[in-house]
Amino acid sequence: MLSEFRDFLELSYGELEDLNLAAKEQRRNRVAADVIREERLKYLTDEKRIKAVTVLFSDLEGRLHMLDYDKKFLVKSYDNLTFDGSSIRGFTAQRESDLRLGIDWSAFYWVPADVFGAGKVMVFGEVIDKNGTTYSADIRGVLKSFSQELFDKQGYTLNAANEIEGFLFEGIDxxxxxxxxxxxxxxxxxGYYHSLPGDPLREFIDTTAEVQRAMGFENEKDHPEVAPSQFEINYTYGEVVAAADQIQLYKLICRQVATQMGMTASFLPKPVVGVNGSGMHTNVSITKGGKNLFWDPKGEEKISKLAWQFTDRILTHGNDICLLLxxxxxxxxxxxxxxxAPNQIKASATDRGSMVRIPIGNEKSARVEVRSVGPDANPYLVLYSIFKSGLHGETSRIKNLRQAERYLPDNVYTALENFRGAEWTTTLLGEDVKGRYADLKQASADRCARLLGTIVKAPEVQFHHDVYNQLLWNNF
Structure with a gap:
């Protein structure tokens, strides 16, 4: 069909940025959900050039799923969007397949037409159980409830900024x-910081950064990373649920841009042996009434007692939550x-081999950095487990806890054993969701070589939760 017959929404990158930043400010200011809902519904009704709304949600392993709803249908039926949960790994059994998607109208994005198609907008969904409550395996909903409860009861705002590394490889698949x-x-x-203007990696980084900027990410810096073909594109911190949403969007944008360039953006933690792997360094802090509670100019490393207590609890539960990170x-x-590699269960201001680092900061930027996070982890699970462990976990009586000779597992089987055996992970997730998650990880692990060896084996890519599809999963 000729394009002149289509009158679908296509906005400039500047217009997109203005709209997305305004929506982000509403979210940051916690504008009432019903106010935002009515505003968005009116916009969708009035804006005739929108044809479809893409609703995003994530499964238990963190894989992003997308459903396109006709705009007119969604406006009429947004409160009764059903889908088959039995088709989503980690959600329901076949006999319990009916779930509903609610719409989180605050998590609404205008998207570049040249990347995602003309006439589309995006919004994050919330998985609703039959009884109308948050579905227990929808960790986004669990994280949102946890964050809101802390704000309501203690005035805490949970903040996160993630540094997500990835690789760019030849070929679409x-x-x-x-x-x-x-x-x-x-x-x-x-190599590190060095890529000539106009080469494929720099062109990919530039294009991705432009899309992120248009979608209100508030970019900070971007550059090639240490390993060949490796990249990192940084943006500003956000409230914890918005921050996790942006991780999902970041990876989606990277993959889409790479595909349009005939390449693959990969977030496997170690796709190539012999060079640096990819991490997702997770910087966290807590504010109350605009004040950073992790800052103390007179404290050790200039962070507060609360920040150190938070760190000690993370170290205590480091092995328990390793499978989540x-x-x-x-x-x-x-x-x-x-x-x-950040495989030591330590805290340090300088040692980058430590699980937790205390970066140089000030009243605004004081934070705790959890370095032992892979870029393929479920971002909602990562941030939920870090904040809940840091605030509500136990503190071990291990002598010299912050510098003890303790290490994270070097294989998934030990991590699985630690996860299954920990009382804390049951407290975090509940028996049912904990069991589902462990079973999913066990199923993938059992299809892979037990010993990692010195080369990446085909099954660890083929059966990876970000990579597999039904065809690959059945090819065993």
Whole structure:
């Protein structure tokens, strides 16, 4: 069909940025949900050039799912959007397949037409159980409830900023064809901070950064990373649920831009042995009434007693929650003591091999950085487990806890054993969801070589939760 017959919404990147920043400010200011809902519904009704609304949600492992609803249908039926939960790994059994999607109208995004198609907008959904409550395996909803409860009872705002590394490889389906090719092909071998303007990696980074900026990410810096063909595109911190949403959008944008360029953006933690892996360093802080509660100019490393207590609890539960922060077989290749791997259950201002680092900060930026997080982990699970452990976990009486000789697991089986055996993970997730998550990880692990060895094996890519599809899963 000729394009002149189509009159679908296409906005400039500047217009998109203005709209997305205004929506972000509403969310930051906690404007009442019913006020935002009515505003969005009116906009969708009045804006005739919108054809569809893409509703986003994540499964238990953190894989992003998207449903396109006709705009007119969604406006009429937004409060009764059903879907088959039995088709989503970790959600329901087949006999309990009916779930509903609620709309989180505060998490609404205008998107570039040249990347996501003309006439579309995006919004995050909330999975609703039959009884009308948050579905227990929808960790986004669990995190949102936890965050809101802390704000209501203690005035706490939970903040996060994530530094997400990834690789850019030749070919559109580099991960899904890995079991056939046995290797990934770099698009660039320049190295840290060094990539010539206009080369494929720099062009990818520039384009992705432009899309992020248009979607209200408030970019800070971007650059090639240490390993060949590796990248990192940084943006500002946000309230915890918005921050987790942005991780999902970040990876979606990267994958979409890469595909349009004939390449693959990969967030496997260690796709190539012998070079640095990819991490998702997770910076967290808590504010109350605009004051950063992690800052204390007279405290040790200039962070507060609360921040140190938070850190001590993270270290105490480091092995318990390792499977949540390092969610795949491949993730344990990254926890190799070489290549700056953060595999020591320690806290340090300087040692980048420590699980927790205390960066240099000030009244605004004082924070705790959890470094042992893989970029393929469920961001909602990561932030929920870090904040709940840091605030409500136990503190071990291990002598010299912050510098004790303790290490994270170097394989998924030990991590699974720790996770299943920990009382704390039951407190975090409940028996049912904990069991579902562990079973999913066990199923993938059992299809992979038990010993990692020195090369990446095809199954650890083929059966990775971000990579597999039904065809690949059945090819066993």
């Amino acid at each position: 580099a991960e899904r064809s890995y079991h056939e090719t046995g290797s990934f092909e770099y698009v660039n071998k320049g 390092n969610a795949s077989v491949n993730a344990y290749r990254r926890l190799d003591p070489h290549f700056e």
